[in-house]
Amino acid sequence: MNKLPQDLHIHSVYSVGDGAVVPQMTIEFIASLEHAEVRGVSDHFEYLRGEIFDSYAREVQTYGLYLGCEVNDSEDAREAIEYPFDYYIYHCRDRVSEYRGAELLLSTGKPVIVSHPMAMGADPAKVPTDCFLEINNRYIWRDDYRAYFSPWLATFRFVLGSDAHQPNWLNQTVARKVACELGILESILFPVIESVGAC
Numbered sequence: 001m002n003k004l005p006q007d008l009h010i011h012s013v014y015s016v017g018d019g020a021v022v023p024q025m026t027i028e029f030i031a032s033l034e035h036a037e038v039r040g041v042s043d044h045f046e047y048l049r050g051e052i053f054d055s056y057a058r059e060v061q062t063y064g065l066y067l068g069c070e071v072n073d074s075e076d077a078r079e080a081i082e083y084p085f086d087y088y089i090y091h092c093r094d095r096v097s098e099y100r101g102a103e104l105l106l107s108t109g110k111p112v113i114v115s116h117p118m119a120m121g122a123d124p125a126k127v128p129t130d131c132f133l134e135i136n137n138r139y140i141w142r143d144d145y146r147a148y149f150s151p152w153l154a155t156f157r158f159v160l161g162s163d164a165h166q167p168n169w170l171n172q173t174v175a176r177k178v179a180c181e182l183g184i185l186e187s188i189l190f191p192v193i194e195s196v197g198a199c
Contacts (some may be wrong), residue, residue, distance in 0.1 A: 008189065
């Protein structure tokens with residue numbers, strides 16, 4: 001089986017309020033599929049606050065996955081930086097406060113991936129250029145990605161993501177086609193770590 005080089009935008013059952021996530025998306029099951037060389041789980045930060053975080057972090061790391069979260073806005077960013085995540089997936093809407101939120105996350109020195117920026121309405125002219133822009137399998141085909149991304153190909157580094165909420169979403173078919181079409185070289189953010197297989 002040919003593995004994807006990297007997939008850092010994956011949701012699990014820890015995203016309890018996300019109706020698209022199915023009960024089968026356990027950390028153990030995600031790890032067992034071994035669909036990518038570099039893998040991270042990035043559940044929605046609003047469901048990881050407080051005591052649940054320790055369980056989440058322990059389970060993700062036990063299975064040899066990178067520990068991420070998806071941060072909804074700049075308000076959540078202020079709290080998310082207090083947790084020991086390896087990276088952030090960030091919703092960057094076209095507001096001054098949200099670009100500042102991206103800068104705040106970058107101040108941690110950890111990778112910040114601006115998730116589905118076209119779908120969120122982010123203006124690349126205002127996004128800090130140290131962020132990675134995501135080509136997201138779930139949303140990329142919905143709008144004119146050529147017009148949106150082409151002016152910024154030499155400005156930003158790019159990450160491809162599945163945004164998987166269900167097992168059959170763990171692919172990047174459309175994202176990889178778009179990246180190839182635009183001549184985007186994917187940035188691999190972390191080294192491969194030995195995972196603990198479930199079988």
